[in-house]
Amino acid sequence: MIKGQEQNQNLIEDRLPIRTEDKKRKTSLKENKFFQGLKGKAVRNTFFAFLGLFILGGYLFFFTSNMIIPTSTKYLFTPPGQVANFSPTRTVTLVRWNYSPEQKLMEIIVSMENNDYNGKDTYQSNCIVNVGGKDYKATLTPIISETNYYVMHIKNVPNNFGQATLQIQIKDDNTADSVRLYTNRNEIKVVDNITAKTKEEYLQEQAQDSIEQYQAAIEELQKQNEDIKIQITNIENVNLQLEEDKKYQTEKEITETNKKITRNTSEIKKLEETIKTNESLIKENEEKIEKANERIASLS
Numbered sequence: 001m002i003k004g005q006e007q008n009q010n011l012i013e014d015r016l017p018i019r020t021e022d023k024k025r026k027t028s029l030k031e032n033k034f035f036q037g038l039k040g041k042a043v044r045n046t047f048f049a050f051l052g053l054f055i056l057g058g059y060l061f062f063f064t065s066n067m068i069i070p071t072s073t074k075y076l077f078t079p080p081g082q083v084a085n086f087s088p089t090r091t092v093t094l095v096r097w098n099y100s101p102e103q104k105l106m107e108i109i110v111s112m113e114n115n116d117y118n119g120k121d122t123y124q125s126n127c128i129v130n131v132g133g134k135d136y137k138a139t140l141t142p143i144i145s146e147t148n149y150y151v152m153h154i155k156n157v158p159n160n161f162g163q164a165t166l167q168i169q170i171k172d173d174n175t176a177d178s179v180r181l182y183t184n185r186n187e188i189k190v191v192d193n194i195t196a197k198t199k200e201e202y203l204q205e206q207a208q209d210s211i212e213q214y215q216a217a218i219e220e221l222q223k224q225n226e227d228i229k230i231q232i233t234n235i236e237n238v239n240l241q242l243e244e245d246k247k248y249q250t251e252k253e254i255t256e257t258n259k260k261i262t263r264n265t266s267e268i269k270k271l272e273e274t275i276k277t278n279e280s281l282i283k284e285n286e287e288k289i290e291k292a293n294e295r296i297a298s299l300s
Contacts, residue, residue, distance in 0.1 A: 075163045075184030081213065084179045089115040092168055095206055097183045099157065100194045106154040107194045108166060109202060110181070113148065121147045122171040127154055130162040138164070143196050151202060153194070161185055200299045207292040207299075214285040214292070221278040221285075228271050228278075235264050235271075 078084070083093045095109040114121055127138040143151040157164070162185060169178035197205075239261050246254050 075186060076165075076182035077184055077187045078181040080189070080209075084181065086170070086177055086179055087116075092179050092181075094181050096209070097166075097181070097188060098191045098194060099183075099188045100191050101159050102192065103194060104155070104157050104159070105194050106157050106164065106188075107143075108150075108152045108154070108181075109206070110150050110166075110168065111148055112150070120170050120173060123150070123168050124171045125150075125152065125166060125168045127152075127167070128165045129154070129157060130164070131158055131160060133162070144199050144202065146199070149199065149202075151196075151199075153196070159185075164188075204296050204299045207295045211289050211292045214288045218282050218285045221282050225275050225278050228275055232268050232271050235268050239264050 078094050078097075080094055080096055083091050085091050091113045093111045093113075095111055096107065097109075098107045099105070108127075112121070112123065125140055127140055128135050129138045138154045138157065141153040141155065143153055154164075164183050166181045167178050168181070242257050242261050242264075246257055249257060
């Protein structure tokens, strides 16, 4: 019996370490699950934190993007030579609007035409210049002030100006409409130097500017006519090919081909009329150049 008890005791002792190890493994598993749970919560919290920061950053960028990345501004522009109307019988023409960055000086020349003949031929002007998004009223210095011809200078215009607006209205007539002319830093004509001149000198320069514009118009019209002539030749070649194709076509196909030829022939006539119109415009501009040269000679 004693020997059997010893064997049983040994068996019990052999089993005890196994049970202890099982408990340790179970405890370790619980601890791992606990820490894994903590890690999972930490990951989720970190994810939501980053998500919140991302959304907040998006809102901040949306509302401040104009300050961080300035948007391009659409400026107004009145090209030289354009006519603006006070009324159907009174107009103002922008002759020139130049800018010298070196001098920080603008020069504006306008001519007036009043077909009312009511004696109201005196005007007053003001100019608003935008710099850095802020407007300020610029000082206009009159160089020439005559009934139909005005030359004005604006001093101290910084190189980073955005847009300038010239407003002209009939003096002492609050009922009359005003006219606005515009320029901007991207489209204004930039010159090296601006100097005050006599009216005759300004008129000579104006006539010379007109000659350059007339010559540019002539060159453009000539180019258009050259392109049109090429187009006419191409259409004529198509018609020749269509005529050749009729030899091998049925009556129905020939009818359709004839319709195409007729349409093409009609298009050729339209293009030829355009050439004639352009040639008339070329002749008119040539006459204008001749008259402008005569004017320059008379002012010398």
